[in-house]
Amino acid sequence: MSQDEAFISIRDVSKSFGPVKAVDHVSMEIGAGEFFSLLGPSGCGKTTLLRMLAGFEAPTSGEIIIDGQPMSAVPPHQRPVNMVFQSYAIFPHLNVRDNIAYGMRKAKLPRRELDALVEEMLEMIKLPGYGNRRSDELSGGERQRIALARALIRRPKVLLLDEPLGALDKKLREQMQLELRALQRSVGITFVFVTHDQEEALTMSDRIAVMSKGRYLQIDTPTRLYEAPNNREVAAFIGSMNFFDARIESLSGESATVDAGPLGRISAPVREATFSEGDKVLVAIRPEKFSLSETRTGGNENSIEGMLGAAAYLGDRSHFYVRVDGIQQPIAVSAQNATRVDNSFRDQERQVWLNWSDDAVVLLGTDQGPGKK
Amino acid sequence: MSEVSYIQRRNRPLQYYALIYLAFLYIPVLFLPLFSFNDSIYVAFPLKSFTLKWYEQMFANEPMFAALMNSIRVGVVTSVIATFLGIFAAKAVTRYRMPGRAPVVSFIMLPLVIPGIIFGVALLILMSRLGIRLSLYTITLGHILICVPFAMATLIPRFEGFDKSIEEASADLGENMWWTFWRVTFPMVFPGIIASLLLCFTISFDEFIMAFFLSGTDPTLPLFMWGQLRFPAKLPGVLALGSLILAVSFFVVFFSQWVRTRGIRTQTPSGE
Numbered sequence: 017m018s019q020d021e022a023f024i025s026i027r028d029v030s031k032s033f034g035p036v037k038a039v040d041h042v043s044m045e046i047g048a049g050e051f052f053s054l055l056g057p058s059g060c061g062k063t064t065l066l067r068m069l070a071g072f073e074a075p076t077s078g079e080i081i082i083d084g085q086p087m088s089a090v091p092p093h094q095r096p097v098n099m100v101f102q103s104y105a106i107f108p109h110l111n112v113r114d115n116i117a118y119g120m121r122k123a124k125l126p127r128r129e130l131d132a133l134v135e136e137m138l139e140m141i142k143l144p145g146y147g148n149r150r151s152d153e154l155s156g157g158e159r160q161r162i163a164l165a166r167a168l169i170r171r172p173k174v175l176l177l178d179e180p181l182g183a184l185d186k187k188l189r190e191q192m193q194l195e196l197r198a199l200q201r202s203v204g205i206t207f208v209f210v211t212h213d214q215e216e217a218l219t220m221s222d223r224i225a226v227m228s229k230g231r232y233l234q235i236d237t238p239t240r241l242y243e244a245p246n247n248r249e250v251a252a253f254i255g256s257m258n259f260f261d262a263r264i265e266s267l268s269g270e271s272a273t274v275d276a277g278p279l280g281r282i283s284a285p286v287r288e289a290t291f292s293e294g295d296k297v298l299v300a301i302r303p304e305k306f307s308l309s310e311t312r313t314g315g316n317e318n319s320i321e322g323m324l325g326a327a328a329y330l331g332d333r334s335h336f337y338v339r340v341d342g343i344q345q346p347i348a349v350s351a352q353n354a355t356r357v358d359n360s361f362r363d364q365e366r367q368v369w370l371n372w373s374d375d376a377v378v379l380l381g382t383d384q385g386p387g388k389k
Numbered sequence: 390m391s392e393v394s395y396i397q398r399r400n401r402p403l404q405y406y407a408l409i410y411l412a413f414l415y416i417p418v419l420f421l422p423l424f425s426f427n428d429s430i431y432v433a434f435p436l437k438s439f440t441l442k443w444y445e446q447m448f449a450n451e452p453m454f455a456a457l458m459n460s461i462r463v464g465v466v467t468s469v470i471a472t473f474l475g476i477f478a479a480k481a482v483t484r485y486r487m488p489g490r491a492p493v494v495s496f497i498m499l500p501l502v503i504p505g506i507i508f509g510v511a512l513l514i515l516m517s518r519l520g521i522r523l524s525l526y527t528i529t530l531g532h533i534l535i536c537v538p539f540a541m542a543t544l545i546p547r548f549e550g551f552d553k554s555i556e557e558a559s560a561d562l563g564e565n566m567w568w569t570f571w572r573v574t575f576p577m578v579f580p581g582i583i584a585s586l587l588l589c590f591t592i593s594f595d596e597f598i599m600a601f602f603l604s605g606t607d608p609t610l611p612l613f614m615w616g617q618l619r620f621p622a623k624l625p626g627v628l629a630l631g632s633l634i635l636a637v638s639f640f641v642v643f644f645s646q647w648v649r650t651r652g653i654r655t656q657t658p659s660g661e
Contacts, residue, residue, distance in 0.1 A: 070557075070561060071560075072557055072560075091560075091565070092557070092560040092561055093560045093561070093562075093563050093564055093565050094563075097561075098561055098562065099557075099558070099561045101554045101557070101558055102554075103552050103554050105552060105554040105555045105557065105558035107555060107558070107559075107573060108551070108555075108577065109573075109576045109577055118559070118562050118572075119562030119563050119564075121563075121564070121568075121572075122563060166558075166562065167561075167562075170562065170563065
């Protein structure tokens with residue numbers, strides 16, 4: 017993201033609550049029309065950062081700039097942002113229509129125009145004719161949509177969403193993820209989305225900032241975060257990951273040969289030129305990048321022999337744990353269940369071969385070593 | 390096995406206890422209307438014949454009506470000011486992070502437990518030191534002091550009962566503090582405000598001790614009634630007035646309970 021494209025610019029922002037540093041010197045840039053997610057476990061500072069964008073919390077230091085305007089002196093009610101709260105915060109004493117029209121008082125629209133606008137919003141959120149419903153007659157999903165309409169009717173430059181799908185059940189949540197994404201594309205407003213659910217962030221976002229302990233670890237597209245995490249925490253937080261200690265033996269252009277102990281000597285792509293020969297590194301391989309076979313496969317793949325431990329059948333896929341001599345943690349392997357009855361690897365304690373290709377390997381710096389910025 | 394669950398099962402001794410309790414509570418009170426219709430100046434059995442003359446006498450009693458009006462004026466002003474102060478105190482206590490919150494709250498609540506006589510004497514000394522002439526104003530001041538804690542105690546649960554993010558949502562949707570208060574906070578705590586007004590009015594209306602210390606030449610109704618008790622002939626008239634007040638209080642209490650439960654029902658289930 018280049019400087020002039022940035023629509024929201026967070027510059028060295030910190031927020032302390034007493035001795036607790038909720039947000040610790042964070043700088044990031046968010047582009048116009050982007051679906052940007054702040055992802056992290058609870059207490060990582062993502063909600064505090066969002067509330068600073070909304071103006072409910074003032075940064076202890078640093079500056080937030082939205083659309084070229086510094087926000088420090090702008091109170092919440094004058095910011096060009098609107099928020100969808102985690103609890104939805106539907107006004108309980110107003111009906112649906114008045115909830116949605118709440119933010120339009122200053123627009124001073126004639127009653128008929130306002131009604132038409134509200135009805136248009138209700139169409140957009142697929143709840144036509146809901147205007148006269150009382151707020152206590154609404155389901156969770158309906159409240160969520162109305163909170164969305166109430167914010168979008170003001171045509172904000174930025175929509176802030178604080179875990180808006182957290183209270184919904186799984187089916188509805190997945191449906192809302194798709195709808196929200198489609199809606200964001202059609203209205204073209206910048207969305208800043210806070211979530212602790214990595215799947216949700218991966219599904220919807222253009223870019224994700226993975227946060228931990230008041231800082232961000234990596235900001236990238238979902239694909240790159242998953243395929244090329246740049247540190248161990250991100251790799252472990254997004255999906256699951258097997259880690260192996262290794263040392264770089266030689267570097268040649270975009271690939272490296274590493275000595276990964278029990279895994280043997282393997283080659284791996286190098287995406288960032290921050291390693292040098294002899295560095296201690298971590299070899300990371302996703303469970304689904306392994307394949308299991310009963311005999312050694314030939315070809316270009318790497319293979320290692322192991323002992324099948326626990327297996328879990330999850331419907332669409334199965335999880336296996338394979339013990340390999342010399343490696344303490346059993347290796348997690350995930351495989352699609354392609355056939356209807358696939359019992360080939362149900363028995364424990366049998367010899368199997370683990371296979372993987374070179375480009376399945378991600379090299380990460382160890383926590384102290386290079387590669388960590 | 391009984392068909393009703395343990396918690397719903399009837400409990401005979403408890404029912405008798407409840408009946409005895411209610412009788413103990415209300416039978417003495419019910420003597421008031423009973424004797425107010427009795428054609429005798431002596432409040433004693435056996436009852437004589439039925440009469441309405443004490444009520445006629447009461448309505449002809451000019452000083453008593455003056456006292457009633459005094460009490461209503463003091464009660465209205467007290468309840469409005471105490472509730473007004475209570476609203477902002479309750480909002481501050483429930484909404485803002487401030488140092489020393491707990492001591493501040495207990496300090497405000499202190500008049501609840503300080504005996505009225507101590508408060509009365511203290512205020513009387515203060516007033517005479519300051520050279521302020523005793524009047525209905527001084528009574529009102531005393532009543533406000535004792536009513537603010539009650540107003541706060543009524544209002545704090547209303548403020549605590551709703552999600553803070555509802556007020557934030559209003560700010561987020563472009564309304565400043567005052568508009569947010571007017572469009573969101575006020576309607577949501579409204580049932581509490583009504584309850585507080587009624588409660589404060591009732592407290593002020595029948596408060597005796599503070600009024601006794603702080604009154605000037607104009608008595609409030611309790612003071613007037615107390616004065617009347619010295620004249621046996623006036624007693625039935627007091628009984629008649631007492632019966633009327635009882636009827637009105639009953640109505641007010643039922644009304645305020647109705648407002649309160651209605652308020653609870655319309656309050657949303659909070660977001661989570």
